[in-house]
Amino acid sequence: MTDHKKQRYKLTVEYDGRPFCGWQRQADVPTVQETIENAIKAFCPNDDILVQGSGRTDAGVHAVGQVAHVDISRPMTADKLQGAINFHLRPHAVSIVKAEAVSPNFNARFCAEQRHYTYRIINRRAPLTFERGLAWHVRHPLDVRAMHDAAQVFVGTHDFTTFRAVACQSKSPIKTIDELSVERIGDAVLFHAHALSFLHNQIRSFIGTLKLVGDGAWGKTDVVKALKACRRDALGLNAPPDGLYFMRVDYPE
Amino acid sequence: MTDHKKQRYKLTVEYDGRPFCGWQRQADVPTVQETIENAIKAFCPNDDILVQGSGRTDAGVHAVGQVAHVDISRPMTADKLQGAINFHLRPHAVSIVKAEAVSPNFNARFCAEQRHYTYRIINRRAPLTFERGLAWHVRHPLDVRAMHDAAQVFVGTHDFTTFRAVACQSKSPIKTIDELSVERIGDAVLFHAHALSFLHNQIRSFIGTLKLVGDGAWGKTDVVKALKACRRDALGLNAPPDGLYFMRVDYPE
Numbered sequence: 059m060t061d062h063k064k065q066r067y068k069l070t071v072e073y074d075g076r077p078f079c080g081w082q083r084q085a086d087v088p089t090v091q092e093t094i095e096n097a098i099k100a101f102c103p104n105d106d107i108l109v110q111g112s113g114r115t116d117a118g119v120h121a122v123g124q125v126a127h128v129d130i131s132r133p134m135t136a137d138k139l140q141g142a143i144n145f146h147l148r149p150h151a152v153s154i155v156k157a158e159a160v161s162p163n164f165n166a167r168f169c170a171e172q173r174h175y176t177y178r179i180i181n182r183r184a185p186l187t188f189e190r191g192l193a194w195h196v197r198h199p200l201d202v203r204a205m206h207d208a209a210q211v212f213v214g215t216h217d218f219t220t221f222r223a224v225a226c227q228s229k230s231p232i233k234t235i236d237e238l239s240v241e242r243i244g245d246a247v248l249f250h251a252h253a254l255s256f257l258h259n260q261i262r263s264f265i266g267t268l269k270l271v272g273d274g275a276w277g278k279t280d281v282v283k284a285l286k287a288c289r290r291d292a293l294g295l296n297a298p299p300d301g302l303y304f305m306r307v308d309y310p311e
Numbered sequence: 312m313t314d315h316k317k318q319r320y321k322l323t324v325e326y327d328g329r330p331f332c333g334w335q336r337q338a339d340v341p342t343v344q345e346t347i348e349n350a351i352k353a354f355c356p357n358d359d360i361l362v363q364g365s366g367r368t369d370a371g372v373h374a375v376g377q378v379a380h381v382d383i384s385r386p387m388t389a390d391k392l393q394g395a396i397n398f399h400l401r402p403h404a405v406s407i408v409k410a411e412a413v414s415p416n417f418n419a420r421f422c423a424e425q426r427h428y429t430y431r432i433i434n435r436r437a438p439l440t441f442e443r444g445l446a447w448h449v450r451h452p453l454d455v456r457a458m459h460d461a462a463q464v465f466v467g468t469h470d471f472t473t474f475r476a477v478a479c480q481s482k483s484p485i486k487t488i489d490e491l492s493v494e495r496i497g498d499a500v501l502f503h504a505h506a507l508s509f510l511h512n513q514i515r516s517f518i519g520t521l522k523l524v525g526d527g528a529w530g531k532t533d534v535v536k537a538l539k540a541c542r543r544d545a546l547g548l549n550a551p552p553d554g555l556y557f558m559r560v561d562y563p564e
Contacts, residue, residue, distance in 0.1 A: 147438070148438070151440040151443070156437075183393070187326055187404040188373070188445065
């Protein structure tokens with residue numbers, strides 16, 4: 059153990075979720091959190107290293123801008139820290155894209171003001187090549203205008219019991235969705251979701267539901283009905299993790 | 312053998328080049344051409360199947376719009392053919408994104424009027440995650456304006472002996488480059504190259520040279536000197552295949 063005063067760092071993290079059983083450390087399975095903690099322990103063997111993320115991601119979910127914080131007693135610049143963690147992360151598909159020294163008051167989870175996710179469907183007949191595990195492949199044409207319109211049912215403050223996993227640990231099913239938009243760019247159908255926080259599986263439950271609307275199987279009134287039901291078994295479909303990306307977290311200046 | 316008159320099909324092909332030793336069939340190594348031929352032979356066992364591409368790609372080079380043609384005696388619609396090939400291509404990262412019945416006069420290689428390639432550098436300090444093998448990772452900042460300016464040296468008709476592989480089988484080193492542009496989009500530096508045809512390794516030789524310009528190691532006059540030298544050993548650098556994508560082929564209406 060050392061007597062150095064510890065410095066807190068904010069880390070911005072990108073990862074390919076395919077090889078991981080999610081962010082959160084668990085016994086006997088590979089997780090992103092443990093992978094980063096082990097990389098830091100390699101050059102900070104005397105610290106108890108705890109990497110605290112702004113939020114968990116499920117197995118197979120990706121990130122380009124997950125944020126975490128960590129306290130380290132070994133004196134080093136944020137630039138050196140970034141390089142050292144990335145060196146020890148090899149060969150894992152996890153990368154520290156930014157490291158910043160921050161005040162001990164910064165908390166990646168509790169200071170977050172807005173979380174941004176994007177979900178990607180590749181909507182074409184042909185099988186995927188580059189995008190396997192990186193998008194949801196839907197073969198028949200989706201009605202993106204109807205999906206965007208139905209998505210607005212979720213915007214605002216609602217009881218989202220229908221759209222949370224049974225295992226969800228949140229005390230309340232009530233959340234406020236600030237934005238949920240759907241756009242087509244070529245073969246890709248992109249969903250953008252912004253909120254202070256989300257329930258477990260909430261975005262994937264939204265996407266699965268909106269896919270039914272894009273199919274023509276559900277109308278907007280079915281979506282309203284599912285929301286009002288406040289029962290998990292009223293959910294039409296949960297989307298696979300493949301297409302979900304944790305994009306960004308906003309913090310106060 | 313069958314007596315059916317054969318129908319010619321134009322295939323538009325996407326592939327992840329990472330697992331393949333290039334397009335062109337060779338003994339004892341996996342190639343894209345042979346992979347597609349084997350997929351077709353699975354449901355056309357009586358035909359001699361030859362899939363002729365519009366051009367070869369090297370090991371590790373990708374395509375989103377390679378074009379090929381093939382003659383098949385078994386009667387089937389282009390849609391059925393696309394589905395059948397894609398079914399038998401599994402689990403390879405090769406996908407027929409379009410199939411069209413065409414006249415026997417169509418030849419993927421000899422009818423091509425313009426070939427379009429894009430090369431992608433990811434220009435950032437942090438290691439790659441999703442993009443491994445799908446882009447060239449360059450850590451220090453590149454001067455994209457200087458690269459675009461120097462790229463114009465290659466546009467037009469020149470003797471490109473410096474910029475062709477020693478193994479290049481083209482009769483003449485003289486080619487006409489119609490466009491070579493460089494742009495930055497976020498962390499990505501994208502090169503767009505259009506020409507009737509290219510020499511073996513020509514685009515990767517351009518990109519390697521322009522990377523030296525982006526580094527500040529070479530000026531535009533060094534590029535002119537290398538071009539005028541007409542000697543392969545005047546080449547500064549050959550870029551890795553990872554970032555190269557065969558995007559599209561134009562044919563006459």
